[in-house]
Amino acid sequence: MRRFLDRHWYAYAMVLPVVVVIAVLVLFPLAQGVFFTFTNINEGNIANPILDRPATYVSVGLDNYLNILSGDSSYGAFWGTLVRTLIWTFGCVFLHYTIGLGLALLLNREVRGRAVYRVLLILPWAVPAFISAFAWKYMFNAQYGIINQALRAVGLPDPVWLGQSDWALVAVMIVNTWLGVPFMMVALLGGLQSIPGDLYEAAEVDGASPWQRFRHVTLPGLQAVSSTVVLLGIIWTFNMFAIIYLVTGPNPNTRILVTYAFERFFSGASRDFAVASTYGVLILSVLLVFAGIYRRALRKQGEVW
C-alpha cells in the first residue's frame, strides 16, 4: 500500500479536485435529495438558522414511495401522470424528429434564399421560451384567440384549448413541437452535410431510386447524430417544465411528473419537500432505466457512443 501511494501519489493528487467538485456539486445534493424521500420534511419543519429554528422532521420510512406508487390522486395520480408524461415525451420527440428531418432535407438542397429559410426556421429557438409560451397562450384563448377565430371563420369546431380536457395536452404539445423542431433541424442538417456526396453518386450509378438512396445512404449516415439528439430530446422533453407550466398552469390535464413535483415543492397546497424529492428520485429512475435500454438497443445495432 505504502509503495503504491509512493508511486502513484501524483495521479491521485491530480484527480482529487475533480472528485471533490463532483462530490460537492453532484453527489452531496443527490444524496440529500434521496435522504429527504424517507422523511416528512416540509417548509414548516426544516431547520432554519436565520429564523433560529431547529429541524423537527422525522423519518417516515417508505411512506412517501408507497403513497405515490399507490396512484392516489392526492399524491399526483402517479400512474396516470406517468402515462401522460410518456405520451407527451414520445409524441413531442416523434414530431420534433420527423418535422426536423423533413426540413433539414429541404434545406440541404441548393435552393435560392437558403440562408433566409434557415434563419426563419431557427427563429422559434431564438425566442425565449417564456415569451413563446405567453404568445401561444394568447393564441389559444378560446374566446379571443386567433386560432379559434380562424377555425370559426372556416366553419370548423373551436375547442377550448387550454381547458379541462385533453385538448390542453394537445395544445402544449403543439407549442413544444414548434419550439423543439429548430434544434433537431440544425443538428440533422449538420449530420446531412457530413455525408459525403460521392456516396449518393455511387448509389445513383448503381441505379438506386431516391427512396432507396434515402433509406440506405441518408439514414445510416445520420444514425450517429440521430441516436444522440433523440436521446437528448427525450430527456429534455421528459423534464420540460416551463412550457407546460407557463401555458396551462397547474391543470391536471397537462400534468406531467416534473410539473407535479414543482407544484408540490413550490406552490400548491403545501411545500412538501419530501413528496417532491420522491418524485425527483422516481423521475431519475425512469430516465436511467430508459437510457440503459436505449443504449443496449443501440449497442446491438453496432452503435457505440
Added chain:
Amino acid sequence: MRRTTLVTAVAAASALVLTACGGGDGGSASGDSGEITFWDTSGPNESPVFAKIAQDCATKGGYKVKTETVAFDQALNNYRTAAQGGQGPDVFRAEVAWVPQLAKLGYVVDLTGTELAGDTSDFLETPLGSTKFDGKTYGVPQVTDSLALFYNKKLLADAGVEPPKTWDEVKAAAAKLGGEKTIFINNDAYYALPFIYGAGGDLVDADAKKIVVNSAENVKALETAKGLLDAKAATTALDPANSYNNMQAAFTSGEVAMVVNGPWSVADYLKGAAFTDAANLGIAPVPGETAGEGSAPVGGHDYTIRQGTKAKDSSIKFVACMSGVESQVAVAKELGLLPTRKSAYENADVKANAVVSAFEPVVTSAHPRAWIPEGGQLFDPLKIAYADVLAGKKDAKTALDEVAKSYKDTVVPEYTVG
C-alpha cells in the same frame, strides 16, 4: 511585462473582492439600517398611489423606502423562498389568508407589544381578525375587500331588469339580457365562494376541525353555478388560465351585463369602453340562493414585517404611517379601496366615493374566512374542481369529494372529513 500584468490582475481582483465585501457589510453595522424595502402586491393601477404614500411616509419619518411591485400571484411564493433564506423585503403586503401561514412558518415579526398592536379599537373587526394567530398579532390591516355584483346600468335599464338578488333572478333576467350575455362566471376558486357561502356552505369548520367542503350545501352551490351556464344564462372562459382577463375584457367592452368581482377591479373597468361614463357602473351585493342571503368572502391585505429584517424600528414606523387614517383616506379617495379604520369612513371625501359607499354594506355583511395557517392553501384543489364542474367534466359531488380528500391528505391532515 508578464509579471506586471499578473500583479495588476491580482490587485484588481482583490480590489473587487474588498469592495464587494464592503458593500455587503455597510448596512448591518448599526441596529437599524433605516432603509426599508416594501413589497407591494397591488395591481398596476394601484401601485403608483401606494408608492407615493410610501415616499411621503419615508420623508416624514426620516428613513428611506424602496417600493418594489411584485405580481400578486407570485408574491407569496417569492416571499416564502426569500424569507427562508433571510432575504426579501422588510415590509410585505400580505393577503389576509397568508398572514396566519407566514406567522406559523416564522416568517413575520410578532408585533405584540409594539405600538402597532397597541390601540386597535379603530380597526374593523373582521380585517383585524386576520392579523391574529395563536393570540398574537402579526400584521396591520391595510385594506379590506369583498366581492360584489358589478353591473352595466345602461344594459340593465334598457332590458328593464333590476339588479338581481338571487341566482334564480339572474336566470330569469337572461331572457331579457340576451342569454349568455347576462353574467360572466370566473371559474377561479375565490369566485366560487359567493355561491358556497350564499348556499350556507363553507370549506372547513376550523372550530370543530372538520372538512366540510363536500357538504350538500356546497354541492348545491356548484350546481347552481353550473346551472346558470346550462340554462344559457351565463358565460365563462373554460380555459382557466385566461378566465380573469376574459371576464374583464367582456365586461369592460359591454359584452356582458354583470360580473362578480372586488373593488380592486374598478380602476380597470373605468378605463373600458362601456364605462367612459363612470356613473354607468352599478354595484350591488352578490346574489344568493334566497334574497338578502347573498354572502361574499372577506378579502383584503395586511402589512407584515419580515422576521430577520435589519430595519425593524423603521419598518414599524413605516407600517404605522401606511395604515394611519391619513394614508387610508388617501387610498380610499384615489383608488376606491376600502379602509380598515372606522374613522376613515367618517371622512367626507371617502363618503363621497361611490365605490366605497357601495361596498361598505357589502363588507360589513361579508362572510369571514377561517383564519388558519392553511387558509390560503384551500384554494388550489378547489380551483381545479370548480373549473372541472363548470366545464362539465365532473359532477359537483365527485369533484368536491376529491377536494375533501385532497384537503385531508395534503392541507389539513389533522381535520376529519365530515
